[in-house]
Amino acid sequence: MSETVADHVLTRLREWDVEQVFAYPGDGINGLVTAFGAAGNKPRFVQTRHEEMAAFAAVGYAKLSGRPGVCMATSGPGAIHLLNGLYDAKLDHVPVVAIVGQTARSAMGGSYQQEVDLQALFKDVASEYLVEVNVPEQLPNALDRALRTAIAQRAPTALIIPADLQEETYHPPKHEFKHVPSSPPDHPRASVIPPSEEVARAAEVLNAGEKVAILIGQGARNAVTELREVAELTGAGIAKALLGKDVLPDDLPYVTGSIGLLGTRPTYEMMRDCDTLLIVGSNMPYAQFLPEFGQARAVQIDIDPRFLGLRYPTEVNLLGDAKGALQQLIPLLERKTERGWRERIEKRVGEWQETVTRQAMLDAEPVNPMRIVHELSERIPEDAIVTADSGSATNWYARNLRMRGRMRGTLSGTLATMGSGVPYAIGAKFAHPDRPVIALVGDGAMQMNGMAELLTIARYRELWADQRCVICVFHNGDLNQVTWELRAMGGAPKFEPSQSLPEVSYSDFALEIGLGGIAVDDPALLGDAWEVALSADVPTVLDVRCDPEVPPIPPHATFEQLKSMTEAVLKGEPDAWHLVTQGIKTKMQELLPSRR
Known part of the structure; x- marks a missing residue:
């Protein structure tokens, strides 16, 4: 035929x-x-x-x-x-x-x-x-x-x-008028290098700075070695946009973590106090979390000219891929001998790690959602891939999951759409069938489409050499991120008809379709549950009943802002005092003295 x-x-x-x-x-x-x-x-x-x-x-x-x-x-x-x-x-x-x-x-x-x-x-x-x-x-x-x-x-x-x-018979294009041929498939690669005079200007800015901060995004993924060298020469700390969370590991003492509403206090303070900013491969849209306009001299590196100077008034823009541009820049950088700025950053990072651990270990009803990711972070394989859905679970992915080794992580960054976590995990397993994959998903996203895609996982799992695929459900019966946005931004209490979810057992559903299923409602059992799920020979749903009233408090939030939110909550929340107590306990951890 x-x-x-x-x-x-x-x-x-x-x-x-x-x-x-x-x-x-x-x-x-x-x-x-x-x-x-x-x-x-x-x-x-x-x-x-x-x-x-x-x-x-x-x-x-x-x-x-x-x-x-x-x-x-x-x-x-x-x-x-x-x-x-x-x-x-x-x-x-x-x-x-x-x-x-x-x-x-x-x-x-x-x-x-x-x-x-x-x-x-x-x-x-x-x-x-x-x-x-x-x-x-x-x-x-x-x-x-x-x-x-x-x-x-x-x-x-x-x-x-x-x-x-x-269904028609295929005929290739001919060598004649108004026919357009094509060449065989290929994968051409090129390294775009910025002009040397612009690189020299960028070096002048960075060499003049005394308090250098670096912000990286997913566009910096090919420049890990170069980023470390630039940080060492300039004495800078490195903050990560959410899509760049997996570019550098979090066990580097100068990596301050995420930026923005879902960010860390060391990142917030570094951006607040720096005098020089280097942005590499990031288009993070929330300019309010960058230094005050005019506070810092700024250099940006990006492969796409449409995004140069878009988020901050940069002094020098380098059009090129991150690796090539940084390789041109490094020989022109002078090593800073005054390391007070770096030492301060590393001290704040260490203190923040202690704070986040204390927050995760706070009692809640029944399980603290921060502890879910904290316990994962203690046990996750160094070659794991993590996908996160949009919702309050994203907060804990951003703050509590510590990247190390060859770990990868991603989520719907700019669109921030619900429902992407489980299908992302499926895509990850087809991309890397020999690596463990973990999806962190809220129960709202699971009911939207995640439960149906468990059937897809069950259907194709035999194709994957490594069967480890853990779908962790933050089971709180609430569309939690929007509930907190109503409280914090709208000054309104939770509206039950729009926010509450029907009850269902995600672990039982998984078991019914031939997957593994583990239900947890006791924080003392959470660590063991993760170990079982991460060593299972079948994709597994980890169904954790967690407290919807543990607040995703931004690190820059003041007690005055918390007071305003509390007043709004007390107007009509059915469990107002529990909510207020959890918020106070969580925020207080930032004030406790460090053991360092």
Whole structure:
């Protein structure tokens, strides 16, 4: 039989070394589904429970593999469902290619079933490259450009293939007018180096500073050795944006941890007091957590010129990749002999670690959510991958999980969408089937879509050499992050009809579908439960009943601000005094003397 257009799509994906496509079937991609069967399911069709989850899994795979993720959906509703995951890729700068079906060309414009204007629908999310393939000869160039653009621009792209075209015989483009050829798939790499005169200006700024602070993001991941050397020469501390949490380990004494609302006190104080700021590969949007404008002279390094000088009034902007730019900069830096600034940072980091430990060990009803991550951090393998969902659990991931070794971690950073934690974990297991994966997920996100994706884990787990995949559920019966936002930002008590969740046992559900399940409601049993889950030979749900009234208090919060929130809470909270007590106990840990 002759090769169809759909057959050639899969042939080309294999040539691009695409090993799996996260997808959900529908008649708009019947031709492609048939082609998967004819090709022996290579690349593998990974069937998620929902198209949005397919997109999220592709994002998680791309973030943690360094390779483009590919997702696929049918026309109309299937294509629509992809959007949230694709926006996650767009806002976090992740290469993902979406292949979507469309109604037959003969029916277009006729208000046909499931006909949606996909060009208009994807115009924003796939703004870097979006094309509808209407003749076979158009295909190789369109698919290759979608992948090349996704990789080069670190962005989602989309390819629309009408249902009838998928089943047509494939014809390659000819060497003639109005035909566009394409080259074989490749993976070109280049190091972008800023001009030497700009590097010299940056060195002058950093050498003149007495209190240097460094902020790194995910764009600094290829420059670990160089970052350590710059920190040593300048005597700087290094803060991490949330997407850059895994760039440097937290056992380095000058790494101050996360920045922002979910950040640490050492980071807050370092930004408050520094006189010089170096930003490397970060587009952290919350400028209020950076030094006061005019307080610090600033240098920024970024591969994308659109983000240079965007968050802080920088004096020197270096356009280039982090590793190459820092390698050019290091020989021009003078080692600072006065180390008082560094010593102060290291002292504050040590004190903060003690504070966070004390906060995690506070009694709660029944389990302190901070302790969940604290106990994990004590036991987590050094090659583990951690995904975190959006919600109050994100606070504890940001503050209580200490990165070390080869650990990786990620979450939905800029979009901060619920529901990404479990499909990210699935993507991580396909990216690294030989490494343990842990997802930290709130019960709201589990009820939204995480429970359904446990079925996906159960279905594909045998493909993973290392079966360890722990889904840890922060089971508090509350949409907790929004509840705290209502209290702190809106000055309003919890509104039960919108915030409370139906009761369900996540561990029992896991056991019913053939996974492991552990329920914990006693903090004394939590450490042992983690050890069992992390050594299990089957993916396991760790269902921990935790206290919704343990506050995610930002490190910069004052007692006056806490007083204002308390007054709001006392207006109508059903368990107001317990909530206030937990807040006071948590904040008081910052005032206790250090043992150092």
